[in-house]
Amino acid sequence: MSEAPATLLVVMSDRSVSFCGYDGxxxxxxxxxxxxxxxxxxxxxxxSGMRICIVHDGNRLSEDRERLLDDLTxxxxxxxxxxxxxxxxxxxxxxxxxxxxxxxxxHTHETAVIKLSLAQSSLLPLFYLRLFDRFxxxxxxxxxxxxxxxxxxxxxGQTLVAIGEGLIDLLPSSPAEIDAITDAxxxxxxxxCGAGFTHLTVGPNGLWYxxxxxxxxxxxxxxxxxxxxxxxxxxxxxxxAFPLCRSCACTxxxxxxxxxxxxxxEYNTPPRQQCILKHMELAxxxxxxxxxxxxxxxxxxxxxxxPVRFDPLGxxxxxxxxxxxxxxxxVASMRHTFTxxxxxxxxxxxxxxxxxxxxxxxxxxxxxxxxxxxxxxxxRLPCEPADAKGFEAAMQTERERLFVRRRDWWTDVRRxxxxxxxxxxxFIDFESxxxxxxxxxx
Amino acid sequence: xxxxxxxxxxxxxFGHLQYAVRNDMLGLLQRGLRGRLQQCVxxxxxxxxxxxxxxxxxxTEPSQPPLFTSRNRSWAEGRAKTVTFILTHACQLRxxxxxxxxxxPDARMHPRIARATIDYLLSxxxxxxxxxxxxxxxxxxxxxxxxxxxxxxxxxxxxxxxxGHPWFENFRxxxxxxxxxxxxxxxxSFIERNKRHLSITVTIDGVREKHDAxxxxxxxxxxYDDTLRVIPLWLSQFPNESTKxxxxxxxLPWLCDSVLHLWNLGIRIVNLNTVFEDVWLEGDDLIYExxxxxxxxxxxxxxxxxxxxxxxxxxxxxKPLDPQYDNKNxxxxxxxxxxxxxGDFYPCIRFAPFSLANRTYSAIGNCFDGVDFNRLRPFLGLxxxxxxxxxxxxxxxxxxxxxxxxxxxxxxxxDTVFERAVYGCGMHKARVRANEYLRRRWVxxxx
Numbered sequence: 001m002s003e004a005p006a007t008l009l010v011v012m013s014d015r016s017v018s019f020c021g022y023d024g025x026x027x028x029x030x031x032x033x034x035x036x037x038x039x040x041x042x043x044x045x046x047x048s049g050m051r052i053c054i055v056h057d058g059n060r061l062s063e064d065r066e067r068l069l070d071d072l073t074x075x076x077x078x079x080x081x082x083x084x085x086x087x088x089x090x091x092x093x094x095x096x097x098x099x100x101x102x103x104x105x106x107h108t109h110e111t112a113v114i115k116l117s118l119a120q121s122s123l124l125p126l127f128y129l130r131l132f133d134r135f136x137x138x139x140x141x142x143x144x145x146x147x148x149x150x151x152x153x154x155x156x157g158q159t160l161v162a163i164g165e166g167l168i169d170l171l172p173s174s175p176a177e178i179d180a181i182t183d184a185x186x187x188x189x190x191x192x193c194g195a196g197f198t199h200l201t202v203g204p205n206g207l208w209y210x211x212x213x214x215x216x217x218x219x220x221x222x223x224x225x226x227x228x229x230x231x232x233x234x235x236x237x238x239x240x241a242f243p244l245c246r247s248c249a250c251t252x253x254x255x256x257x258x259x260x261x262x263x264x265x266e267y268n269t270p271p272r273q274q275c276i277l278k279h280m281e282l283a284x285x286x287x288x289x290x291x292x293x294x295x296x297x298x299x300x301x302x303x304x305x306x307p308v309r310f311d312p313l314g315x316x317x318x319x320x321x322x323x324x325x326x327x328x329x330x331v332a333s334m335r336h337t338f339t340x341x342x343x344x345x346x347x348x349x350x351x352x353x354x355x356x357x358x359x360x361x362x363x364x365x366x367x368x369x370x371x372x373x374x375x376x377x378x379x380r381l382p383c384e385p386a387d388a389k390g391f392e393a394a395m396q397t398e399r400e401r402l403f404v405r406r407r408d409w410w411t412d413v414r415r416x417x418x419x420x421x422x423x424x425x426x427f428i429d430f431e432s433x434x435x436x437x438x439x440x441x442x
Numbered sequence: 443x444x445x446x447x448x449x450x451x452x453x454x455x456f457g458h459l460q461y462a463v464r465n466d467m468l469g470l471l472q473r474g475l476r477g478r479l480q481q482c483v484x485x486x487x488x489x490x491x492x493x494x495x496x497x498x499x500x501x502t503e504p505s506q507p508p509l510f511t512s513r514n515r516s517w518a519e520g521r522a523k524t525v526t527f528i529l530t531h532a533c534q535l536r537x538x539x540x541x542x543x544x545x546x547p548d549a550r551m552h553p554r555i556a557r558a559t560i561d562y563l564l565s566x567x568x569x570x571x572x573x574x575x576x577x578x579x580x581x582x583x584x585x586x587x588x589x590x591x592x593x594x595x596x597x598x599x600x601x602x603x604x605x606g607h608p609w610f611e612n613f614r615x616x617x618x619x620x621x622x623x624x625x626x627x628x629x630x631s632f633i634e635r636n637k638r639h640l641s642i643t644v645t646i647d648g649v650r651e652k653h654d655a656x657x658x659x660x661x662x663x664x665x666y667d668d669t670l671r672v673i674p675l676w677l678s679q680f681p682n683e684s685t686k687x688x689x690x691x692x693x694l695p696w697l698c699d700s701v702l703h704l705w706n707l708g709i710r711i712v713n714l715n716t717v718f719e720d721v722w723l724e725g726d727d728l729i730y731e732x733x734x735x736x737x738x739x740x741x742x743x744x745x746x747x748x749x750x751x752x753x754x755x756x757x758x759x760x761k762p763l764d765p766q767y768d769n770k771n772x773x774x775x776x777x778x779x780x781x782x783x784x785g786d787f788y789p790c791i792r793f794a795p796f797s798l799a800n801r802t803y804s805a806i807g808n809c810f811d812g813v814d815f816n817r818l819r820p821f822l823g824l825x826x827x828x829x830x831x832x833x834x835x836x837x838x839x840x841x842x843x844x845x846x847x848x849x850x851x852x853x854x855x856x857d858t859v860f861e862r863a864v865y866g867c868g869m870h871k872a873r874v875r876a877n878e879y880l881r882r883r884w885v886x887x888x889x
Binding site: 235241242243244264267269271319320321 | 571804827
């Protein structure tokens with residue numbers, strides 16, 4: 001083995017949770033790892049001095065298997081449902097888990113991975129709002145980054161604006177880092193995926209892969225290696241060695257070996273969509289950083305790195321990708337938003353409620369209004385007449401629940417703003433769900 | 443005149459000062475990068491001397507053979523998009539060193555495929571912004587499909603005219619042929635119609651022994667006489683064209699005689715390439731060097747050869763390369779586009795299925811759906827360092843050492859283009875030694 005990877009990822013079954021830019025849970029046979037393969041993998045990690053990382057499906061490990069891990073450094077990647085069992089694990093959250101997130105106690109967990117498609121990126125602010133004080137760090141992975149379109153970029157641009165605003169507003173309460181913005185601003189050295197040289201994967205079938213994504217991809221599943229020795233090689237896997245990435249300012253880019261291989265045919269070469277997406281995030285992060293620097297009137301610790309071109313290869317070939325133009329348009333729009341906000345902030349007499357908070361509150365109000373509207377017309381209830389009473393009762397209960405949630409949110413927002421600025425109340429018309437006055441007079 | 447000279451000198455010095463500042467010589471000195479600084483100073487002095495020589499301030503005999511500085515420049519060098527049409531897989535010959543392993547006579551491009559390719563190229567100007575284009579016809583033997591070649595060139599002209607495309611006048615048709623059909627009426631008619639935009643290379647390997655050792659018919663008979671027959675006609679129509687000589691293991695002993703023979707035939711430019719494949723045996727480098735030394739002797743002894751060019755001799759080879767500043771990829775794969783008979787696109791002909799012996803490379807697109815630009819990114823981003831071993835990076839004679847991306851891929855231990863095959867290392871070093879010999883002999887003769 002030419003280099004020594006530090007971590008061995010053990011994929012427990014076909015149903016193990018997917019924690020990166022690939023689709024998990026695609027197993028047709030639902031094959032699980034046998035005790036024998038598990039023991040061999042653990043033994044290999046022990047002999048090679050590697051840490052071990054268990055990628056769980058929905059089940060916990062049996063006691064026998066846990067005993068095998070006793071003398072090893074073990075980390076875990078778990079679906080959200082297993083978080084109460086393994087509170088220190090890296091937890092994967094999907095849009096399906098949205099409603100259950102409220103149950104997590106604040107300031108209790110380390111890192112969460114949010115996995116969603118680009119079309120669902122509008123949910124990201126809500127995720128952030130619900131998780132910013134629950135986790136220390138949030139990593140976002142889009143499952144369809146390689147097939148994004150101009151429309152996706154526009155939507156994601158709006159999302160980033162909302163997160164940027166939220167981040168600024170939540171800053172006094174030490175919110176969670178979110179890789180799309182804080183890594184782009186603060187990371188000094190490039191992040192790298194590490195598949196094939198800092199970590200290796202053993203699948204439930206006993207074959208070796210650079211990372212779990214290659215196991216989940218049916219086309220590459222059968223091409224797993226019989227031994228780990230033939231697989232490891234930083235030369236082919238390390239994207240930071242690739243000319244495009246060697247001097248790239250996008251330190252927060254995950255440089256996913258699987259996505260690279262799938263799109264470009266090489267483990268170390270990023271596809272144009274990833275480059276443009278990550279450079280767009282970098283541009284947004286720079287704008288947020290600039291805003292913060294102006295507002296705090298202090299030196300930002302790192303130079304801001306807004307990119308000139310969104311695809312570094314475009315600089316070499318001279319070709320402007322249509323996606324690049326779309327991304328540039330989104331960034332220009334965000335700059336406009338923040339310039340306006342910066343002006344308002346400097347004049348000191350206006351204070352916005354952050355857009356994501358407003359979105360949550362308004363969203364709840366809309367749902368409450370919807371229920372009221374439905375109940376006001378008993379003839380048109382979407383149920384059989386015989387069930388009308390029961391349906392109405394259920395709707396009333398739901399309304400109560402939403403009302404309480406909205407009140408809690410609102411109380412929290414007011415408390416934070418008051419703590420931050422020593423300012424008076426902000427007014428929202430709960431009935432219409434509109435922000436009546438967003439000025440706070442000191 | 444003196445004032446003018448001084449003025450020129452001032453401009454030159456100012457230019458060189460700018461060069462020094464741009465290369466951050468002081469900064470390099472401070473950082474202690476001695477090697478890089480030495481190179482910078484060497485470049486600086488060379489530029490200065492060249493500048494003075496231009497001003498005739500230093501009028502000296504050429505310090506190196508003209509062969510070293512002559513270049514065979516290609517048309518619109520670096521500014522043209524090269525599109526290679528693989529017209530057919532069929533060929534009359536079975537050359538022993540040929541990388542094409544499947545010469546199926548049935549594989550032939552359909553005109554519909556050719557037209558779709560041209561339509562795609564012309565309708566995506568933003569993807570192909572080059573000011574000019576080279577349509578390169580290759581096979582197999584492209585002259586076996588001369589009708590298709592004609593159809594493609596006619597369609598290209600018509601479409602560029604109809605669309606008002608800038609390539610209408612800025613195009614070149616290039617054909618590389620074994621010459622066996624060169625004097626046929628059909629081919630001559632094609633040449634006559636397209637002469638203004640046409641460039642034809644007839645490949646002849648040299649003396650009969652060398653040519654017939656490799657370039658043979660399926661029956662094993664050599665093709666020397668048939669190729670030699672068309673050379674006078676070819677040279678009369680394309681007097682400045684070059685020929686390509688491929689050197690393999692079994693024809694090394696005739697190398698010198700072959701180049702001299704080609705020069706004597708009137709072919710001014712001989713591009714000589716050793717094969718990239720793993721064919722070299724121990725001692726081949728010594729034979730190669732000895733042959734090149736003989737060639738150098740003949741070149742110096744005969745002034746009539748002084749206007750001839752052989753690509754194996756160059757002043758640019760045999761120097762160390764800076765990892766940061768001299769880091770370009772050698773091969774142009776990915777910057778060109780090869781179109782297979784079935785309409786599939788490849789980064790170069792060496793990635794087409796009939797060229798690869800050990801691997802398969804999936805197409806980067808096709809003439810109907812276009813190019814998948816993500817698949818091109820590894821090629822466009824490749825540089826020397828990312829595919830070379832540490833030994834190659836630190837090699838003291840690295841410049842001029844060539845590689846073929848397609849063969850690298852075929853010979854790699856993994857499914858990657860980031861691994862460089864080095865079977866020709868010994869031959870390159872032999873070439874460097876021969877170059878040094880020629881340089882030394884030239885200086886001695888002048889003295």
